């Protein structure tokens with residue numbers, strides 16, 4: 606059996622032919638495919654403005670900067686996420702406070718968020734502060750509750766939706782909540798890294814219903830330059846750099862791939878959901894259920910990752926090695942961000958029980974649209990051999 610990664614891109618002939626066309630067109634960057642991709646994202650995700658950029662990390666940075674995050678700001682970030690969710694706060698000079706997650710799902714814990722906010726002095730609340738819920742693994746974060754807490758405390762919300770384009774969930778009031786549609790967050794961010802739902806090689810997007818945030822993000826993406834400065838001026842070539850921005854532009858080549866992939870988002874979600882359902886049906890039975898907990902199957906889940914948890918966490922590392930010996934690459938999502946040396950040096954003995962429990966026991970097993978049934982069977986059979994024979 607060939608190597609089975611935990612995730613990978615799905616590229617078809619249409620993707621290849623469209624990229625080839627762009628490659629021989631007039632524009633490799635800053636051409637028509639970038640706005641085409643942006644308009645298509647707006648339509649598909651039901652949000653007013655999409656600003657595409659060079660990575661999911663750039664999208665977080667642009668969103669935080671456009672929301673006004675600065676060195677006086679505080680960002681509350683769930684401990685289980687990719688470090689970029691927190692790092693973008695630091696790029697702006699702001700500080701980060703980690704809050705805990707639910708031990709069985711890795712999703713931000715509302716009680717921990719409330720507790721974190723209750724400890725913040727009132728003077729800090731006069732600054733521009735942020736809650737950054739992550740719709741982790743494809744499960745939409747509790748955005749309704751986050752929004753209520755944010756409004757009460759004068760915080761804004763930027764959702765890290767890198768794992769969840771097209772995902773939805775019912776909230777406690779039985780309302781259908783979509784990830785990244787601009788309703789619960791000031792902005793949401795996507796990543797177009799190859800393991801994600803939509804691949805552009807690298808890439809990201811800021812999604813928002815706020816026209817000022819969109820305008821600012823678009824300007825900062827390209828050095829902070831405003832252009833056209835004044836169309837009726839006799840100097841039509843003129844531009845000014847108003848802000849200190851970056852080169853976070855997406856190329857037309859990447860936008861072409863992103864656009865082509867976006868047209869298959871529903872198909873990708875359907876394939877991921879079918880694989881998750883099959884994992885769910887099998888892993889809930891013996892001999893798996895005595896050793897493994899699988900995430901509850903939800904129809905609207907985006908299933909970017911399929912994360913199992915070992916009831917005896919000491920089995921997790923052995924399982925990783927055993928599966929690797931069977932040509933199956935799994936991964937741990939994530940090491941709590943506060944454990945990384947960059948954050949640890951300021952936090953000393955800091956630890957959060959939900960994040961630790963999740964981290965110790967979790968393992969992401971293969972999940973991607975082109976995973977074939979016989980490959981999924983190989984994963985399940987190998988896992989069964991590990992559990993029953995060690």
Ligand SMILES: Cc1ncc(COP(=O)(O)O)c(C=O)c1O
Pocket residue numbers: 660661662663686687689690739765767768796797798807808809
């Ligand atoms: C939750 C989360 N946020 C942000 C990022 C950063 O995205 P990118 O790799 O496109 O910069 C990732 C990518 O792994 C991610 O998983």
